[in-house]
Structure formats: structure tokens, C-alpha cells
Amino acid sequence: MTEAATFEMRKLRPTDLGRLSTVGLRTRKLRAGLSALGIAIGVAAIVAVLGLSSSASAGLLNEISSLGTNLLVVQSGQTLFGTTAELPVVAPAMIARIGAVTRVEQIGSITGNVYRSPLIPTIDTNAITIDAASLGLLPTVGTSVAEGSYLNAATAQEPVAVLGAAAAQRLGIDQVYLGERIWLDNEWFYVAGILKPAILAPAVDSSVLVGFAAAEHYLGFDGHPSTIYVRAKTSQVNTVYGLLAATANPQNPSEVDVSLPSTALVAQADAQGAFDGLFVGLGAVALLVGAIGVANIMIISVLERRSEIGLRRALGATRGHILGQFLAESILIALFGGTIGVGAGTLSTAVYTAAKHEVIVIPTLAWAGGMGAAIIIGAVAGLWPAMRAARMSPTEALWTV
Amino acid sequence: MTSDAGAVPTQRLDDNLKRFAGSADQPVLEVDEVAKVYSGEPPVSALRGVSFSIARGELVGIVGPSGSGKTTLLHLMGTLDRPSSGHVRVTGLEVGRLSDRELSALRATHIGFVFQQFFLSEHQSVLDNVADGLLYAGVPQVKRRARAIDALTMVGLEGRPHARPNQLSGGQRQRVAVARALVGDPAIVLADEPTGNLDQATGQSILGLFKDLHELGVTIVVITHDRDIAARMDRRIEMLDGQMVFDSADNLATVTAAASRAPTSGNDHRS
Numbered sequence: 138m139t140e141a142a143t144f145e146m147r148k149l150r151p152t153d154l155g156r157l158s159t160v161g162l163r164t165r166k167l168r169a170g171l172s173a174l175g176i177a178i179g180v181a182a183i184v185a186v187l188g189l190s191s192s193a194s195a196g197l198l199n200e201i202s203s204l205g206t207n208l209l210v211v212q213s214g215q216t217l218f219g220t221t222a223e224l225p226v227v228a229p230a231m232i233a234r235i236g237a238v239t240r241v242e243q244i245g246s247i248t249g250n251v252y253r254s255p256l257i258p259t260i261d262t263n264a265i266t267i268d269a270a271s272l273g274l275l276p277t278v279g280t281s282v283a284e285g286s287y288l289n290a291a292t293a294q295e296p297v298a299v300l301g302a303a304a305a306q307r308l309g310i311d312q313v314y315l316g317e318r319i320w321l322d323n324e325w326f327y328v329a330g331i332l333k334p335a336i337l338a339p340a341v342d343s344s345v346l347v348g349f350a351a352a353e354h355y356l357g358f359d360g361h362p363s364t365i366y367v368r369a370k371t372s373q374v375n376t377v378y379g380l381l382a383a384t385a386n387p388q389n390p391s392e393v394d395v396s397l398p399s400t401a402l403v404a405q406a407d408a409q410g411a412f413d414g415l416f417v418g419l420g421a422v423a424l425l426v427g428a429i430g431v432a433n434i435m436i437i438s439v440l441e442r443r444s445e446i447g448l449r450r451a452l453g454a455t456r457g458h459i460l461g462q463f464l465a466e467s468i469l470i471a472l473f474g475g476t477i478g479v480g481a482g483t484l485s486t487a488v489y490t491a492a493k494h495e496v497i498v499i500p501t502l503a504w505a506g507g508m509g510a511a512i513i514i515g516a517v518a519g520l521w522p523a524m525r526a527a528r529m530s531p532t533e534a535l536w537t538v
Numbered sequence: 539m540t541s542d543a544g545a546v547p548t549q550r551l552d553d554n555l556k557r558f559a560g561s562a563d564q565p566v567l568e569v570d571e572v573a574k575v576y577s578g579e580p581p582v583s584a585l586r587g588v589s590f591s592i593a594r595g596e597l598v599g600i601v602g603p604s605g606s607g608k609t610t611l612l613h614l615m616g617t618l619d620r621p622s623s624g625h626v627r628v629t630g631l632e633v634g635r636l637s638d639r640e641l642s643a644l645r646a647t648h649i650g651f652v653f654q655q656f657f658l659s660e661h662q663s664v665l666d667n668v669a670d671g672l673l674y675a676g677v678p679q680v681k682r683r684a685r686a687i688d689a690l691t692m693v694g695l696e697g698r699p700h701a702r703p704n705q706l707s708g709g710q711r712q713r714v715a716v717a718r719a720l721v722g723d724p725a726i727v728l729a730d731e732p733t734g735n736l737d738q739a740t741g742q743s744i745l746g747l748f749k750d751l752h753e754l755g756v757t758i759v760v761i762t763h764d765r766d767i768a769a770r771m772d773r774r775i776e777m778l779d780g781q782m783v784f785d786s787a788d789n790l791a792t793v794t795a796a797a798s799r800a801p802t803s804g805n806d807h808r809s
Contacts, residue, residue, distance in 0.1 A: 448653070455638065
């Protein structure tokens with residue numbers, strides 16, 4: 138009755154193809170799930186690796202930019218003879234005269250060791266340094282006090298010390314109480330405070346800071362700064378950078394090292410991804426194994442479903458219809474695995490970054506690439522089995538044993 | 539919707555169909571001097587010079603022992619395979635001249651199959667199993683289901699469209715398979731040992747169903763090894779050793795002609 142009409146449309150509708158492609162998944166759930174698992178693990182590994190490293194470096198970059206990229210560090214370099222040079226005592230004052238400079242602070246390195254008490258063997262120095270520090274140091278290097286208080290005009294004259302974050306940890310001091318002392322080069326110094334980590338000035342972290350006056354009085358400090366921290370107007374950082382060496386030590390500018398810590402840290406953040414390649418490679422191996430699993434499942438499926446293929450050919454399916462059905466099924470299994478993999482990779486990244494209070498970043502390349510890889514794997518793994526199914530003659534397929 | 543690749547053959551097929559629809563006298567199926575040789579060592583001659591034609595509305599039983607070429611004949615009649623020589627024409631269309639795509643389209647719209655093993659998919663309902671009979675005919679799902687209801691009514695299973703095949707008895711399952719064959723309103727229904735997996739009483743009820751459908755004008759060919767079943771058909775064709783040895787529809791003249799042909803080809807076979 139509708140013969141003419143039915144002959145006009147013989148292409149399988151997308152909805153019908155979609156329904157057919159789920160037959161294998163619905164009838165053999167466990168098997169399809171297990172073969173999708175291989176793909177899922179591979180995609181999850183890739184997404185998690187790329188997500189974790191991107192989140193970590195994004196976090197670091199955020200922190201660097203929040204600390205400011207306009208900090209310049211002037212350090213005493215080396216003389217022509219290889220000995221450590223000295224910065225002139227007036228260097229900070231001279232640097233402060235440069236127009237674009239907004240802040241200048243200094244520390245001066247002091248020879249000596251720090252101990253919890255005189256009873257500690259002298260060899261246990263814990264690699265802690267002693268530095269004389271100017272009073273406005275903290276905001277300039279981008280850190281603040283974690284515990285207690287920093288030096289002030291009064292305490293800078295007295296045997297009082299403030300501990301850098303790492304120095305406090307190495308000394309085993311995590312809180313400040315009244316009368317707490319440390320043994321500084323044969324003198325008792327009272328602990329006034331503990332600092333938070335200074336990302337832009339790591340030298341401060343492992344240091345015990347005392348006032349300039351106290352250092353000269355109690356520790357025999359000569360008053361020469363060893364490192365000068367300079368904040369300049371952000372737009373003129375490069376100009377200031379060029380002027381610093383000559384301004385700090387006009388007689389011997391070559392004995393001054395000038396650096397911009399934020400650029401070094403940015404480069405370091407970018408370099409964090411260096412080992413990603415290895416893990417992405419491992420993820421790719423998992424994907425390959427997953428692809429072989431899918432191909433294997435599809436071959437078995439084609440063999441098992443011979444009579445179904447025969448029936449479909451008898452119902453009027455063309456070779457193309459059969460090819461399409463099995464190819465779509467294989468892609469669907471892989472896509473299912475890929476979706477789970479992206480989900481698992483994102484979830485593990487989210488858990489990790491939440492624990493470290495970082496911002497979660499999943500690069501587009503990671504999730505889109507993971508899904509794309511899954512689709513391609515499904516197509517490639519399913520192609521040969523699907524072609525086998527399509528090539529099967531209807532009579533051969535109906536030949537049940 | 540017609541793809542470019544399929545446009546020309548579809549047109550040709552459509553023209554043929556219109557011609558067929560115009561002539562009520564044209565046989566639904568013509569088998570003309572058909573032979574089938576399976577290559578191998580030695581080659582197996584499954585069919586040798588079989589000729590008959592089936593008119594619209596006939597109920598035909600093809601009977602023969604195993605190895606007589608019944609299944610090969612079914613495959614050729616159903617366009618699942620091509621003859622080595624001779625001609626098979628379904629609704630006037632020469633099977634040998636059609637491409638695989640065109641044959642698939644022909645099966646989708648003009649031939650219904652009923653198999654001994656039912657071949658129902660357990661993961662979908664009875665209704666969808668029947669509707670799948672139209673899957674490759676390009677009919678939208680809503681229409682497929684509507685027509686599946688009609689087909690289920692024809693086989694007396696209209697009450698359980700949403701049951702799963704495994705909730706049905708063997709006889710009911712075979713009725714579902716028959717409904718699937720009928721859903722496309724085919725020119726001919728080919729049934730391969732339809733009672734082979736059923737007990738005596740259930741088998742009889744399926745044969746009763748075929749009789750009823752025959753009354754409604756459906757053309758049915760039943761292939762069986764069971765002489766009793768064949769005897770219940772209006773017309774009976776007997777096969778033996780790849781040859782047709784009896785056709786109840788033949789008049790004396792054709793039977794004589796067949797008999798005179800038989801020894802010759804038989805000698806060829808033995809030599």
C-alpha cells in the first residue's frame with residue numbers, strides 16, 4: 138500500500154542508528170563497561186595530569202601576580218678576584234633617589250649560627266642564616282607576620298629576633314610566647330615573631346632577622362647591606378632595572394647582581410609541566426590498551442551476533458547499515474569510557490586542588506582532546522570488526538550451528 | 539532523503555514496482571531453470587534446474603528431506619543469495635541484475651522471513667521486535683509501531699505488545715516472528731521450518747495461522763521436511779537431490795516434461 142513511499146527512504150534515521158548502537162551495551166552491560174574502563178583510565182590519567190599541573194602553575198602565577206611583579210633585588214656580587222663584594226652602606230639611600238623607585242629596604246648578612254639553646258651541638262646549624270633587616274622589609278618583599286610581631290624602632294636596638302618561616306620550622310618553634318629565647322652567636326635573643334613564607338624573597342625564609350642597631354651592637358655587624366629589595370613603579374621596572382647596578386655601587390657596577398624574582402618564578406611555573414609528558418605518555422599507553430580491548434570486544438560481539446546480522450540482512454539491512462551499527466556501537470563504548478575518564482580526571486583534580494586551596498584549571502586541550510581521542514579510538518578499534526560484520530554474507534550469517 | 543548514490547536504482551525499482559502493481563496476473567515469484575553450485579573440493583551442486591512460479595495469494599509448501607536443496611532454494615527465493623545460473627524474479631524484478639543495495643531494499647519492503655529459531659531480540663518489547671520488520675524500509679518509528687500493532691492483531695497477539703519475548707511461549711514467539719514478517723505488508727512471506735522448534739499442537743496452531751493469513755490474501759511459502767505439514771498446504775512442491783520432483787499445481791504436460799528432463803540432468807550429475 139505504501140510501496141512507492143517506502144522505497145524512497147532507505148537511510149537509517151540517526152535516532153534509529155543511535156538506538157541500534159546501544160544494543161550491545163544494553164544486552165552485555167558488564168562486558169561493555171569493562172572494555173570502556175580501559176579507555177576511561179587512559180583519559181582520566183591524561184585529564185588529571187594536565188589538570189593538576191595547569192592548576193598548580195595557575196595557582197603559582199596568581200600568587201606571583203598578587204605579590205606584584207615590580208620587586209627588584211640588588212645583591213652584592215663578586216669581585217674580580219672571586220671574593221664576595223660589598224655594597225656601599227649608602228647604596229639604599231642612593232637607590233631611593235631614583236624617581237620611579239617607591240620603596241627600598243635592605244638586609245645585611247651576618248656571620249654566625251643560630252641554636253635553640255647553648256646545649257645544641259655547634260655542628261647542628263640547620264643552615265639558618267642571620268641577617269640584619271630594615272623595619273619596612275615585610276611589605277616590600279610581599280610577606281607578613283604569622284605569629285607575634287615584627288621588629289620596631291625600639292626592638293631593633295635590643296637583642297630581639299624575628300624568625301623566617303623556614304627558620305622557625307627548623308628551630309622547632311611554631312608559636313611565640315613571652316620570654317622565649319634563641320642562642321644567636323653567643324648571645325641570647327628574644328623571639329618577637331614568626332613570618333609567613335616570602336615567595337619572592339626565599340632568602341628571608343631561612344633567616345633570623347634582627348635590627349641593624351642590635352646587629353652592630355651585639356653581633357659585630359659592619360653595616361653593609363648584602364641584599365637590597367626595591368619596589369619600582371610597574372610601568373618603569375625595566376628602566377629601574379638598568380639603573381640599579383650603577384646607582385648601588387657607582388665605582389664597581391659589575392660587582393652588583395640585579396634580578397627580578399617574579400620573572401624567574403614565572404619561568405619556574407611554566408617549567409613545572411616538564412614531567413607531564415611522561416604521565417601523558419602513560420595515559421596514552423592506557424588508551425592504546427583500552428583500544429585493543431574495545432577491538433577485541435567488538436570482534437567477539439560480531440561473532441556472537443552472527444544470527445542477528447543475518448536477521449537484519451533478511452529484514453533488508455544493507456552492508457552499510459550493518460557497518461554503521463557496529464561502528465556506532467564501538468564509538469559509543471569508547472565515548473562512554475571517555476566521558477567517565479574526563480569526569481574522573483576532573484574530579485581527582487578538583488579534590489587535589491580543593492585540598493591545596495588552589496583554583497581548578499582543566500585545559501581545553503585535556504578534556505576535548507580526551508573525548509576526541511576516545512571517539513577516534515572507538516572508530517579505529519571498531520572499523521575492522523564492523524567491516525567483518527558487513528562483509529558477512531546473509532546466508533553465512535543465518536547458518537546457525 | 540534519497541541519497542545521490544541510491545537515486546537511480548531507487549527510481550528503477552520504483553518503476554518496476556508500479557508495473558508490477560499494475561498487473562495482477564504477474565507472478566509474485568518466478569524461479570526459472572535455477573541452479574546453485576557451491577564452490578569447493580569437489581563443488582557441491584545444491585540445486586539443479588528448478589523452475590516454478592508462485593502467484594499472488596498462494597499458500598505453498600516446499601517439502602524435502604535434508605540435503606534436498608530446500609534451504610538453498612529459500613535463500614535464493616529470499617534474495618539472500620544469487621543463483622549460479624537461471625533466473626529468480628521477485629515481483630517481476632530480476633534478482634541477478636540488482637545490486638546488493640537494491641536487493642536489501644527489496645527484502646526490506648517485499649519479502650517477509652519467518653525462521654525456525656524465531657530470532658527475536660530479548661532486550662526489546664514484542665511491539666518493537668515487530669516494528670523492527672520495517673526498520674530498514676525507512677519508516678519512522680511512530681508509524682512502525684502503529685503498523686506493528688496491526689500486525690500483532692493479525693496474529694492474535696494484540697493483548698501483549700509490551701511483553702518481552704522471554705515472557706512468551708514458543709508458539710507466541712513464533713507468532714511475533716510472523717507478525718514481524720507481515721508488518722511491511724510484503725508481497726511474499728517465506729517461512730523456513732516455522733514449526734521446527736515447536737511441539738505438535740503449537741505447530742498446528744501456527745499452520746492454522748498461515749491458513750488464516752492465506753484467507754486474507756497473503757502469499758506464503760512454507761519450507762519443511764515434514765510431509766504432513768506440506769500436505770496441509772494448497773500447493774505442494776517436492777524437492778529431492780537438488781531437483782523439483784513434484785508440483786501439485788502442474789498439469790500433466792509439465793509433469794511429463796519435468797520427468798523427461800530429470801534423467802538427463804541426473805546422468806550429468808552422476809558422471
